[in-house]
Amino acid sequence: MKALAMFFPLFQRRSRALLVALLLSLITLCAGVALLGTSGWFITATALTTAGLGFNLFVPSAMVRGLSFVRILSRYGERLAGHDATLRLLSDLRGWLFARLFPRLPLPDRSLRHGDLVSRLTADVDALDTAFLVAVGPLLSAIMVGAAMTALLTWLLPAAALPYGVALAAAALGVPAVMVMRSRPLGRDSVAAQAELRMSVLDGVHGHTDLVLLGRLGTTAQHFASAGRVAARLRRRLGAASALGSFSVQALAALALLGTLWAGLNALDSGQIEGPVLAGLMLAVLGSFEVTSIIVRSTAKASQAMAAAERLVALAELPIPLRDPPRPAVLPADGDIILEGVRFAYPGLPVILDDLSLTIGAGEHIAITGASGSGKSTLLNLLLRLAEPLSGRIRIGTVPLPDLAISELHAHMALLSQDSPVFIDTIRNNLLIGRAEASDDDLWAALALAQLDAHVHALPDGLDTILGEAGRTLSAGQARRLCLARALVSNAPVLLLDEPTNALDRDTEEAFFRVLATATKGRTVVLVTHAVLPAGTVDRILTLRAGQLD
Numbered sequence: 001m002k003a004l005a006m007f008f009p010l011f012q013r014r015s016r017a018l019l020v021a022l023l024l025s026l027i028t029l030c031a032g033v034a035l036l037g038t039s040g041w042f043i044t045a046t047a048l049t050t051a052g053l054g055f056n057l058f059v060p061s062a063m064v065r066g067l068s069f070v071r072i073l074s075r076y077g078e079r080l081a082g083h084d085a086t087l088r089l090l091s092d093l094r095g096w097l098f099a100r101l102f103p104r105l106p107l108p109d110r111s112l113r114h115g116d117l118v119s120r121l122t123a124d125v126d127a128l129d130t131a132f133l134v135a136v137g138p139l140l141s142a143i144m145v146g147a148a149m150t151a152l153l154t155w156l157l158p159a160a161a162l163p164y165g166v167a168l169a170a171a172a173l174g175v176p177a178v179m180v181m182r183s184r185p186l187g188r189d190s191v192a193a194q195a196e197l198r199m200s201v202l203d204g205v206h207g208h209t210d211l212v213l214l215g216r217l218g219t220t221a222q223h224f225a226s227a228g229r230v231a232a233r234l235r236r237r238l239g240a241a242s243a244l245g246s247f248s249v250q251a252l253a254a255l256a257l258l259g260t261l262w263a264g265l266n267a268l269d270s271g272q273i274e275g276p277v278l279a280g281l282m283l284a285v286l287g288s289f290e291v292t293s294i295i296v297r298s299t300a301k302a303s304q305a306m307a308a309a310e311r312l313v314a315l316a317e318l319p320i321p322l323r324d325p326p327r328p329a330v331l332p333a334d335g336d337i338i339l340e341g342v343r344f345a346y347p348g349l350p351v352i353l354d355d356l357s358l359t360i361g362a363g364e365h366i367a368i369t370g371a372s373g374s375g376k377s378t379l380l381n382l383l384l385r386l387a388e389p390l391s392g393r394i395r396i397g398t399v400p401l402p403d404l405a406i407s408e409l410h411a412h413m414a415l416l417s418q419d420s421p422v423f424i425d426t427i428r429n430n431l432l433i434g435r436a437e438a439s440d441d442d443l444w445a446a447l448a449l450a451q452l453d454a455h456v457h458a459l460p461d462g463l464d465t466i467l468g469e470a471g472r473t474l475s476a477g478q479a480r481r482l483c484l485a486r487a488l489v490s491n492a493p494v495l496l497l498d499e500p501t502n503a504l505d506r507d508t509e510e511a512f513f514r515v516l517a518t519a520t521k522g523r524t525v526v527l528v529t530h531a532v533l534p535a536g537t538v539d540r541i542l543t544l545r546a547g548q549l550d
């Protein structure tokens, strides 16, 4: 509930539209109750009055038609306003979530798998946006209509008011409250089970080729089937809880009806009420319970909405790994990059970098080699402040990295990481991510440097060729070179290249290193590589071993 309360300001922003939807749903409900009541009264009165003589047919029949018309219009308006408000709320929710997510990237929690993240960003947000339409709106309508109906009974049939009021309160508040309490753990498990199901689908789709080739498709299918069984079992239990709730509400409606009938027959005997009015009241009582069954149906969703809210809040409250200093320092135009006694370990893991010191002169080209897992990529992450040293410090000129605005630091250093992505977009737009204002000439120059220009020239749409998901229309080497070209397009004075020649053949690799040396003259280059570098293409080659560079 506390998690759900965090979203209150978002609901508040759409309060006018939600209020209109609520008002219209109230009108619909009132019109429905009045329609039933009037019809009951009208039909009974007509039947009791011989051939309708002496009974004014015009007023009630006009009321029935008028109320039907109001009900149709208000229901239409309610759906329109309600869904419009809900969709807007949905976009607010996504905006809220992304605004909190971006400063937290890269997400520190390695247990947060891709599928789980997708699940949170889609299904959990969807579960939340229905909270108003299916829970809050009907609940408020039930309270208001129930209060109005109790007041009417107090006036016309006082003995029925108390049993009716108690039954309606139990149906609108008691039953859903018990259901929420009982189905909360179920809702939480169900949301988690659906996330697990989604993760297993995404993992299967992602690794489909490998799974087929390794003959593991059966195991994956079994895992998916068992995740599906768990999700289905929880859904069934939620369905059963909802059915029990519906049964309780119907039983309460029946009790309220019996109470009204009992009080009404007594009042009829003593002449306190007329038959047609009693018939009308009975039907109105029945009609007023309509909304409580909607509440019950939505209660299962409410418990899932609470679980979804908790998962979203957990995501939105992950610690922010990088924060701007209150007064960022000015970045020196061409300062050396200096690491002094840097020590680093991932949480709970052994130290990877230990008392590491290094000065990279402005404009210098250095290569860092070392065994796999020795910490080369981690060193690049430290330079970008994607991780912080446990001790020691890193500075550019005289300014320590934490004193710089993060956006400025990242504009200063362009990174080609080992898993740089290719986006589903044109080649041009993939490159422009490196520098939005780059001209076509700049893009071709970067493509030439990355040895990809001939391939792009040969494509019928050239720079406007749309690339498939994760660059599937390119070979692995071409996709890598495209990411490299993107890093080269950027104006950043420092280039951090992590295995830039991965997936290139030896000849192309050699040619690349030679062109890189000349094309990046004046820029600082830190090259992490396992490749054998042609002589004279970098100023220094350092080896990372046992946490130190030599």
Ligand SMILES: Nc1ncnc2c1ncn2[C@@H]1O[C@H](COP(=O)(O)OP(=O)(O)OP(=O)(O)O)[C@@H](O)[C@H]1O
Pocket (backbone or CB within 6 Å): 110, 346, 347, 349, 352, 370, 371, 372, 373, 374, 375, 376, 377, 378, 379, 418
């Ligand atoms: N986010 C992380 N959380 C925990 N451990 C990590 C994380 N990233 C890397 N590691 C571990 O830190 C060590 C150094 O990893 P790093 O990627 O820096 O090595 P590397 O020298 O770049 O390796 P490679 O040459 O294979 O790319 C490895 O043992 C790795 O498992």
